[in-house]
Amino acid sequence: MTEKLRLALPSKGRMEETTLEFLRGSGLRVARPNPRQYTASIRSVPHAQVIFQRSGDIYRQVNAGNVDAGITGLDDYSEQRQDDDNTVLILEDLGFGRCELVLAVPETWAQVNSIGDLAGLAGERRAEGRELRVATHFPNLVASFLRGHGIHDFLLETQYEGTLEMAPNMGTADLIADLSETGTTIKENHLKLITGGTILKSQACLIGNRATLVDDAKLIPIRQLLELMEASLRAEGFYSLIANVAGSSAESVAAQIVARPELAGLTGPTVSMVFPKSGRGSWFAVNIVVDHERLVTAIDHLREIGATGIDAIPTKYVFEDRCRAFDRLCGSLALPVKSGVAALPVKSEE
Numbered sequence: 001m002t003e004k005l006r007l008a009l010p011s012k013g014r015m016e017e018t019t020l021e022f023l024r025g026s027g028l029r030v031a032r033p034n035p036r037q038y039t040a041s042i043r044s045v046p047h048a049q050v051i052f053q054r055s056g057d058i059y060r061q062v063n064a065g066n067v068d069a070g071i072t073g074l075d076d077y078s079e080q081r082q083d084d085d086n087t088v089l090i091l092e093d094l095g096f097g098r099c100e101l102v103l104a105v106p107e108t109w110a111q112v113n114s115i116g117d118l119a120g121l122a123g124e125r126r127a128e129g130r131e132l133r134v135a136t137h138f139p140n141l142v143a144s145f146l147r148g149h150g151i152h153d154f155l156l157e158t159q160y161e162g163t164l165e166m167a168p169n170m171g172t173a174d175l176i177a178d179l180s181e182t183g184t185t186i187k188e189n190h191l192k193l194i195t196g197g198t199i200l201k202s203q204a205c206l207i208g209n210r211a212t213l214v215d216d217a218k219l220i221p222i223r224q225l226l227e228l229m230e231a232s233l234r235a236e237g238f239y240s241l242i243a244n245v246a247g248s249s250a251e252s253v254a255a256q257i258v259a260r261p262e263l264a265g266l267t268g269p270t271v272s273m274v275f276p277k278s279g280r281g282s283w284f285a286v287n288i289v290v291d292h293e294r295l296v297t298a299i300d301h302l303r304e305i306g307a308t309g310i311d312a313i314p315t316k317y318v319f320e321d322r323c324r325a326f327d328r329l330c331g332s333l334a335l336p337v338k339s340g341v342a343a344l345p346v347k348s349e350e
Helices: 013-025 056-062 074-080 115-125 141-148 164-170 186-188 216-235 250-258 292-303 324-332
Strands: 003-009 039-042 047-052 071-072 090-093 101-106 134-136 154-157 175-180 190-203 203-209 238-246 272-275 283-291 306-316
Touching: 003 056, 003 216, 013 056, 013 203, 013 216, 039 292, 047 056, 047 216, 056 071, 056 074, 056 090, 056 164, 056 203, 071 074, 074 090, 074 141, 074 190, 074 203, 090 216, 090 324, 101 115, 101 164, 115 134, 115 190, 134 141, 134 164, 134 216, 141 154, 141 175, 141 190, 164 175, 175 190, 175 324, 238 292, 250 272, 250 283, 283 292, 292 306
Parallel strands: 003 047, 003 071, 134 154, 134 175
Antiparallel strands: 039 047, 071 203, 090 203, 101 175, 101 190, 238 283, 238 306, 272 283
């Protein structure tokens, strides 16, 4: 393999930090010699090259084929993607960087509490020969949303490098459409959310170029990335419980565990013989996987059947029989899932 997979990652701010944290937690630690260097590597995927880009530029770079894949926000992907453009695929939703693109109006607009109210106000402004002015960094998404709710008389103000929340207070816009995680900043700037005003629910996602990923040289490392990301996401919130239980046989111990099917693990318990140091009694090691919401209940159940030495270990990966994300990619590329690719070993990095 001579050509590496080119993976674009956000180069600045909170998105860079959370992306690197997610990759590190998935066993994909990015090795960057110094913070001023814009290329890096991933030791566990040696045939991938990391290229740092501004988050807002990553979609364009993937779409142009300058990089093969990248991690960006669904908001940027949705804003820049054209309806007839099928070049860029979403390979996996990554579950971090969650936020919402929302409309927010001044608190003083007492009669505007829903998108229907806003449509009514737009109608009143139209009768007066005026337009609603909306400050936003997402003109395509906002325009489509407003038109979809019957609001056609508006002017988008997009030339904002700083905080959009100040626009209504400064009189440069009537309302805003901006990303929000908690709504706190909106409220602190004397704005309010309106019912039905959520334009998009966003999170980080891995995107890829349909044309460049069809090459085997790119499929191999992208599969390795997808394997570890998918297994890490699937494992989130699960614990592996290991305990010693006395019993007459492995079957009898297993029967006590599965008496509570909801606590018996993803498939069922693993039960194996223990050879006690004292040489007395029959003991068996039990291993089950449970989600965090049932952790204490599962521990209580193990105690009820006489378990001792219970260990609860956070699960790092949960691999299924196949990598579903890679299967979806192959389907999107009209490629069979090649046994040689699917059988490649994946080396995780702690």
